[in-house]
Amino acid sequence: MTVALPRRKALAAGGLLVAFSCRRARAAARLPGDLQKSPLLDSWLRIGPDGRVTVFTGKAELGQGIATALIQVAAEELDLRPTDITLVTADTARTPDEGFTAGSHSMQDSGTAILNAAAQARALLVRQAAAQLGEDSANLVTRDGAVVAPDGRRLGYGALAAGLSLDVEASAASPLKPPGRFTVIGHSLPRVDLPAKLAGGAAYVQDMRLPGMLHARVARGPSPGTRLRAPDLRGAGAMPGVVRLVRAGEFLAVVATGEWQAVAALRALTASGWEADGTAAGGTAAAAPIDDAAGLPGLPARDLVILDRAGPAPADGARQFSARYTRPWLMHGAIGPSCAVAWFRDGEMTVWTHSQGVYPLRAAIAKLLRLPAARVRCIQVEGAGCYGQNGADDAAADAAVVAQAMPGRPIRMQWMREQEHGWEPLGPGMLGAVRAALGPDGRIVSWEYEVWSNTHSRRPGGPGVLLAGQEMDPPFPAPAPRPIPMPEGGGDRNAIPIYTLPRARCTYHFIPAMPHRISALRSLGAHLNVFAIESFMDELARAAGSDPVTFRLAHLDDARARDAVTLAAARFGWSARRRGADRGFGFAFARYKNLGAYCAIAMEIEVARETGALHLLRVVAAVDSGQAVNPDGIRNQIEGGIVQATSWTLQEQVGFAAGRRTSFDWSAYPILRFADTPGRVDVHVIDRPGAPFLGTGEAAQGPTSAAIGNALADALGRRVRDLPISPARVREAASV
Amino acid sequence: MRQSADFGTTPSNDASLVCGRRGRRQIRVFESALRGATLLVVAAFAACAAAAGPRPGATAAAAGFPPDEIADGAGLAAIGGCAGCHTRSDGAPLAGGAPVRTPFGTVYGSNITPDRATGIGAWSLADFARAMRTGVAPGGRHLYPAFPYDHFTRVDDADIAAIYAFLMTRRPVARATPAPRMDFPFGFRPLIAVWNALYLDDARFQPVPGRSAEWNRGAYLVEGLGHCGDCHTPSNLLGAERSGRPLAGAVLDGWYAPPLTAASPAPRPWTADTLATYLRTGLDAQHQAAAGPMGGVVHDFGAARPSDLHAIAVYLATTMAASAGAPRADRGAAANRGRPEATALFAGACAGCHDAGAPMMQQGRPSLALGSPLHEATARDAIAVVLFGVSPPAGPAGPFMPGFAASLSDAQVAELVDYIHARFGGGAAWRDLPALVRQVRKEGSGG
Amino acid sequence: MISLSVNGRTHAVAADPATPLLYVLRNDLGLNGAKFGCGLGQCGACTVMVDGAAVFSCLTPIAVLPGRRIRTIEGLGTAAAPGPVQAAFLAEQAAQCGYCTAGMVMRAQALLEREPGADEARIRAHMQPNLCRCGTQLRILRAVRRAGRAMTGGRRASL
Numbered sequence A: 001m002t003v004a005l006p007r008r009k010a011l012a013a014g015g016l017l018v019a020f021s022c023r024r025a026r027a028a029a030r031l032p033g034d035l036q037k038s039p040l041l042d043s044w045l046r047i048g049p050d051g052r053v054t055v056f057t058g059k060a061e062l063g064q065g066i067a068t069a070l071i072q073v074a075a076e077e078l079d080l081r082p083t084d085i086t087l088v089t090a091d092t093a094r095t096p097d098e099g100f101t102a103g104s105h106s107m108q109d110s111g112t113a114i115l116n117a118a119a120q121a122r123a124l125l126v127r128q129a130a131a132q133l134g135e136d137s138a139n140l141v142t143r144d145g146a147v148v149a150p151d152g153r154r155l156g157y158g159a160l161a162a163g164l165s166l167d168v169e170a171s172a173a174s175p176l177k178p179p180g181r182f183t184v185i186g187h188s189l190p191r192v193d194l195p196a197k198l199a200g201g202a203a204y205v206q207d208m209r210l211p212g213m214l215h216a217r218v219a220r221g222p223s224p225g226t227r228l229r230a231p232d233l234r235g236a237g238a239m240p241g242v243v244r245l246v247r248a249g250e251f252l253a254v255v256a257t258g259e260w261q262a263v264a265a266l267r268a269l270t271a272s273g274w275e276a277d278g279t280a281a282g283g284t285a286a287a288a289p290i291d292d293a294a295g296l297p298g299l300p301a302r303d304l305v306i307l308d309r310a311g312p313a314p315a316d317g318a319r320q321f322s323a324r325y326t327r328p329w330l331m332h333g334a335i336g337p338s339c340a341v342a343w344f345r346d347g348e349m350t351v352w353t354h355s356q357g358v359y360p361l362r363a364a365i366a367k368l369l370r371l372p373a374a375r376v377r378c379i380q381v382e383g384a385g386c387y388g389q390n391g392a393d394d395a396a397a398d399a400a401v402v403a404q405a406m407p408g409r410p411i412r413m414q415w416m417r418e419q420e421h422g423w424e425p426l427g428p429g430m431l432g433a434v435r436a437a438l439g440p441d442g443r444i445v446s447w448e449y450e451v452w453s454n455t456h457s458r459r460p461g462g463p464g465v466l467l468a469g470q471e472m473d474p475p476f477p478a479p480a481p482r483p484i485p486m487p488e489g490g491g492d493r494n495a496i497p498i499y500t501l502p503r504a505r506c507t508y509h510f511i512p513a514m515p516h517r518i519s520a521l522r523s524l525g526a527h528l529n530v531f532a533i534e535s536f537m538d539e540l541a542r543a544a545g546s547d548p549v550t551f552r553l554a555h556l557d558d559a560r561a562r563d564a565v566t567l568a569a570a571r572f573g574w575s576a577r578r579r580g581a582d583r584g585f586g587f588a589f590a591r592y593k594n595l596g597a598y599c600a601i602a603m604e605i606e607v608a609r610e611t612g613a614l615h616l617l618r619v620v621a622a623v624d625s626g627q628a629v630n631p632d633g634i635r636n637q638i639e640g641g642i643v644q645a646t647s648w649t650l651q652e653q654v655g656f657a658a659g660r661r662t663s664f665d666w667s668a669y670p671i672l673r674f675a676d677t678p679g680r681v682d683v684h685v686i687d688r689p690g691a692p693f694l695g696t697g698e699a700a701q702g703p704t705s706a707a708i709g710n711a712l713a714d715a716l717g718r719r720v721r722d723l724p725i726s727p728a729r730v731r732e733a734a735s736v
Numbered sequence B: 001m002r003q004s005a006d007f008g009t010t011p012s013n014d015a016s017l018v019c020g021r022r023g024r025r026q027i028r029v030f031e032s033a034l035r036g037a038t039l040l041v042v043a044a045f046a047a048c049a050a051a052a053g054p055r056p057g058a059t060a061a062a063a064g065f066p067p068d069e070i071a072d073g074a075g076l077a078a079i080g081g082c083a084g085c086h087t088r089s090d091g092a093p094l095a096g097g098a099p100v101r102t103p104f105g106t107v108y109g110s111n112i113t114p115d116r117a118t119g120i121g122a123w124s125l126a127d128f129a130r131a132m133r134t135g136v137a138p139g140g141r142h143l144y145p146a147f148p149y150d151h152f153t154r155v156d157d158a159d160i161a162a163i164y165a166f167l168m169t170r171r172p173v174a175r176a177t178p179a180p181r182m183d184f185p186f187g188f189r190p191l192i193a194v195w196n197a198l199y200l201d202d203a204r205f206q207p208v209p210g211r212s213a214e215w216n217r218g219a220y221l222v223e224g225l226g227h228c229g230d231c232h233t234p235s236n237l238l239g240a241e242r243s244g245r246p247l248a249g250a251v252l253d254g255w256y257a258p259p260l261t262a263a264s265p266a267p268r269p270w271t272a273d274t275l276a277t278y279l280r281t282g283l284d285a286q287h288q289a290a291a292g293p294m295g296g297v298v299h300d301f302g303a304a305r306p307s308d309l310h311a312i313a314v315y316l317a318t319t320m321a322a323s324a325g326a327p328r329a330d331r332g333a334a335a336n337r338g339r340p341e342a343t344a345l346f347a348g349a350c351a352g353c354h355d356a357g358a359p360m361m362q363q364g365r366p367s368l369a370l371g372s373p374l375h376e377a378t379a380r381d382a383i384a385v386v387l388f389g390v391s392p393p394a395g396p397a398g399p400f401m402p403g404f405a406a407s408l409s410d411a412q413v414a415e416l417v418d419y420i421h422a423r424f425g426g427g428a429a430w431r432d433l434p435a436l437v438r439q440v441r442k443e444g445s446g447g
Numbered sequence C: 001m002i003s004l005s006v007n008g009r010t011h012a013v014a015a016d017p018a019t020p021l022l023y024v025l026r027n028d029l030g031l032n033g034a035k036f037g038c039g040l041g042q043c044g045a046c047t048v049m050v051d052g053a054a055v056f057s058c059l060t061p062i063a064v065l066p067g068r069r070i071r072t073i074e075g076l077g078t079a080a081a082p083g084p085v086q087a088a089f090l091a092e093q094a095a096q097c098g099y100c101t102a103g104m105v106m107r108a109q110a111l112l113e114r115e116p117g118a119d120e121a122r123i124r125a126h127m128q129p130n131l132c133r134c135g136t137q138l139r140i141l142r143a144v145r146r147a148g149r150a151m152t153g154g155r156r157a158s159l
C-alpha cells in the first residue's frame, strides 16, 4: 500500500517533511532520525564537567510532553538519571535544525537521533574509560553516570568528558541497548515541566519579563481582507503610558510601558471601525467567496491521481454505493493568544517565540527585516498548545518589526483573543466523495475516492505568508500554495485506505486558490479523509449485513492494524454490546498517514432526539506507537486528541459572511466544555519494544470523528455526513 | 448539550436554578396564594367537588401517528417550552424531575414521556386535552398552576393532537416524578380548583377578522401555547393575569419582563423581522441579546418552525407598534463626571466588550444603548444581567456574558448600573439601587 | 496607590484603578499563574480566588479589591510542597500545555474548599466556565475528585 516516492528537497517547502539532501542520503548509509541532517554528536549532547548532560533538540515542547520523552530516551542510552539531564529545545543559536515540530515527527526524527547519539556517546565514554583504566571495554558497564570496572573502580562521565571530544560524526549503526534492559523507556516518567507550571513558575513566552521590556499590541481589522478605518493615531499616541506607535506600510502597533495601557490604546485605535481592504482573505486571489466546503468542487483544481490500482472490474452482481462528506474550516483555538518577545540589540535581533519552526521563522524574519540570517536568532519558548500553525509565527514577526523600530528595548507582543480568532490560519474546509461496490460475498470489489481541498500548509513560505510581511510597503509576495506530496500528503493525507482493496483509485483535487487564510491544523487532511473512509466502511458493513469490526478485519491485512482493531474491540466489549434506546455504538480505525501510529476507537453514545444533544458515554482506544517511550504521555495525547476531535465533530465551524470571518471569540466559535466532555475514555497502549517510534499526536483525530458519526448512525439509523454533527443536524437526522 | 453553567455567579446548586419560564409562574402563584390563603381554605372543599371527578378515557396506541403530525407537534412543543419544565438539566428529555424551588415548597416538572406507569403513556388524547386545558389529570388530580393550562385553553384540537402525537412517540422513560414538597397549606391540591373556578376561561382562540392569517397565527400562539403573558402580563392579587392589561410587563423572580405593548421600552421599535431574528437566534443586532428566563425561551424556540416564530413576531410587532424612540448617543463624558469609581469599574470590567473599540462592538453586536434594560423604569434587568450574565440562549454559538455576582459587591453593582444608565440609558435616574441589587441577588440565586 | 491582599501579603500597587487584576498580578507582582486567555470572561485561564470564590481576574478591576482576600496558585503551595489540589493535578498528570491549568486549579480549589465531597455532576457544572483546548478535561475531573478525597480525608483526620 505504501507508495515509495523519492523524497526531494522540495518537499520541505510543503512544510511537514524534514528537508535533507537527496544526493547525500544516497552517498552514504542513512543515519538514524535527524542525525542524518546534523551528524555531529555534540550538536545533540554535551557532557559537563559535573557529569550533567545537556541534550539539544531542534523540536519544540508544545505541551505534548516531548521534553520528558526525549530526556527519557537520552537517560536510557546514557545510563543516567533523568534529573541529570538538561534539555535545550529549538534555538537557532544552539540546537540542530530539525525543521518543524509537526506531523507527529518529533519522536521519529529527534527521538531517534537522540537515542542513537546517546548510545554512541556512551560507547565513546566506555572506550575512553577503558583506556584510562587499562581494561577491556567489554568488561566495563555504565551505571548512574559513570563507567564501572569489574573491580569496582568507576570514572564519572564528567571526568571522562574532559578528555573526550563529541565533535565527531555519528555512524550509521549504534550500540543500542536491547529493549529488554530498558529501565527508563517504557515507563511513565512524570512530566518534567508540570511541577513548575502548577506552582506559577515562569513557563511560557507570555511569562517572560526582560529588563526595560515594553508591551506592544498590533492593530488590525477584525480578519483577513479588512483594515482599520482611519484609526485615531494622535489620540491613541497621547494616552497614558503609550511610548510610541510603530507604523510600517499598513502595519500598525502601539507600544506602552504597561500592558493594560497598551490594550487601552489598542481599543482607541480600533474604535473608529474597519473596512474591507480589497485583498483576498486567503492571500491568493480566489474567485467568489466560499463559506461552505460543499462549494469547493466549484473552484479550479489540479487533479492528482495518488492511487490507481487497476483490478478486475466489478462483476454484474456488485452493488454500488456512494456518499459525500464535508468538513468546515476549523480553528486551532489556542487558549493563550499568540505572543512573542523581541529584542534588537547591536544590530542583532533575538526573538523568543512559540513557533513550531525556529529555523524557517528565522529565515522569514531576516528577509522581512532585511537582516542577514546570521543576525537573527529565534528561540523557542513554550506557549499555549497550538496543534499546528496558529498565530505564533505572525506574532513573532509583529514583535520583531516593532523591536527593530525601537532598538535596545525588549518588546513583548501579545495578540488579543479576537486577533487569534480573527487572523490565525485556519484548518481548511474539505469535501470527500466515495464510491464503492460490494461483491456478492459482501467484500469490497472496487473503491474510488476523491477529495477536494486547498493545501494544508503555508510553511515555511517566507515573509510573504506572515501578516506583517503582507502589510509592508511593498508587500512581500506570497509564494504559490503547493500540495504536500505523498506518502505523507496534505489534503490527501490518509486519503488512501489502509484496507486491502482489489481495485482502487484516489484523486486529490488540489485547489490552489484559497478562499480563506489557512495552514496546518493537527492531522491535516487526514481528519476528513479518515472521517469519510471510516464512515463509508461502516455504511458498507451495514449494507453487507456485517458487523463493522468484522467487516474491517475482513479487509485488513496489516498485522499491527489488526491488533489495534482487535484490542479496542475486546477492551470495549464490542461483541457483547447491547444497544439501549437512543444509544449507539461506533467504531473507527486508521493508521496516521499510513506511516505513523495505529489508532482504533470504539465508543458508545447517547442521543437526545428532541434537542439533538449527543453525548459520548464511554470511549475505548487502542494505540500502537511502536516502542512506547512514555505510555502515559501516549495516553494523554490520545485522550486529548479524542476530546479535541469530539469538540471539532460536535461543535466547531468557523463562521463567514460573504467570505469574511465572523468567529471572533469563544461565544462566536464555541468549543467543548466540561458538560460535553465524554463520560469516560480508556486508552490502551500496545508496546512494541525495539520497534521504531511512531508519531502519536495526531492519530486520534480522524478515528474519533468517524466513530462518533458511526455511533450516531447506529443510534438513529440515519447518518450525518457533514461536520459538525451539530444539534440541529442531529435533530434533523432524528426527524423527531 | 446545554447545561446550566456555574459561571462564577450562582452560589446555588445548578439543579435548583429556575430557568426558562418554569418557576417564575410558580412563585407568583404561590405568593398570591399566600395572600388569599384564608379565603381559599374556606372555599376549598365545595369547589373541589364541583370542579372535577375521574373521567377515564380510551388509551391511544403509541404508534401509528403520521410523521407530519409528529413534526408539527415537535415544533409546537418548542413554542410551548415543554422541555423547560419537564426535563432535568442532566436528565432524559421530557422525563420530568426538574425541581422548582419556591418559598412555599418545591414542585417537580412531571414525566410526560409515554411510559405507562410513570409518564403519560396511559393517557388518551381526551385525557391529554383535558389536562392541557383544565389542569386536571386522569383520575381527577389537579395539576399545580405552574402548568399554564389557563393559556392552553386557547389551543385548538388539531394542535393539541399534534403535541400528543409528538409526546406519545418519545422514548418512554420510567422515572417517577418526585412528589411536590409544599409547605402548609399549599400542599392541599383542592385549593387549585378554587383558583380555576375563579380564573379559568375555557375558550378557544377566535381569529380577528381583517387581520392576516399570519397575524392571527401569531396572536393564537402568543395567547395560547406560547403563554407569553405568563411572564409579560401583570398579575392580580390571586396570581391570575390581569385580563385588562395583557402583556403590560411584569416583575418576577429578579427579572422584569418588559411590556410587549406600546409601552415597550425598546429604544428602537421592534419590527417583525428584527423580532423574528431575536426569537430565532436570541440576538438582534438592532436591539439586544436574550437574557434571564427569556434565554431559556429562545433556546426552546430553536426547535420551533421558523414560520411560527415569524408569525409571533408579526403579531407582537403590532402590539408594540406605537412604541418608538431613538437610541441615545454614548454620553461617556457626562457619565464619567462625578462617578470616578464607576468609571474605573466600567473601564476594567465592561469596556472590553461594550466600549466602541471592543471586538464585540466591531462585529456588530448591539450597543448597550440599544437594549431595553437601560430604558426600563426599573433597574432590575440591568442588575440581573450584571449579576448573572447571559448564557448562549440558542444554538451552539451565541451571545455570552459572564456574571459579576462573585466579584462585585451590591454597592459596586449599584454604582456600575447607575453609571451605565447615565451613559447609555434613557428615562429618569434609577433610585434606591443598592437595596434593589440586594433583592435581585437574593431572588435570582434561588434565595 | 491601591492596597491589595494577595496570598496573605499586602501590596501597595501604583496602577490605574481600572486595571484588571490579571495585569497587576502578572506585571506588578510578578505572579505568572493567572494567564491571559481572552480578557472576556469566556475561558477561565485567568481564574483566581477572591474571598473564597473563583473570579475572572481579567474582568476584575483592582478598584473593587481593597479589603478583599485574593489568592492565586502561587498561594496554594510550591513545586516542592504543593497544596492538595496541585498535588492531585500532578498525580493525575492533568495537563498538556498547562496554559489552562492554573485557572483550573483555582476554580477547583474554590469548589473543594466549600464542598470537598462534590460529585462528578457538580464538579462538571462548576468547572464549566474554564476551557482546555488540549483536551485534558478527563484528567482534570479525575484530579478534582482525587483532591476532594484528600481534602475530606484531611479534614476528618484533623478532627
Ligand code: FES
Pocket (backbone or CB within 6 Å): C035, C036, C037, C038, C039, C040, C041, C042, C043, C044, C045, C046, C047, C056, C057, C058, C059
Ligand atoms: S482570560 Fe479571563 S476568562 Fe479568559
Ligand code: FES
Pocket (backbone or CB within 6 Å): A063, A335, A384, A385, C095, C096, C097, C098, C099, C100, C101, C131, C132, C133, C134, C135, C136
Ligand atoms: S492543557 Fe493546554 S489548554 Fe489545557
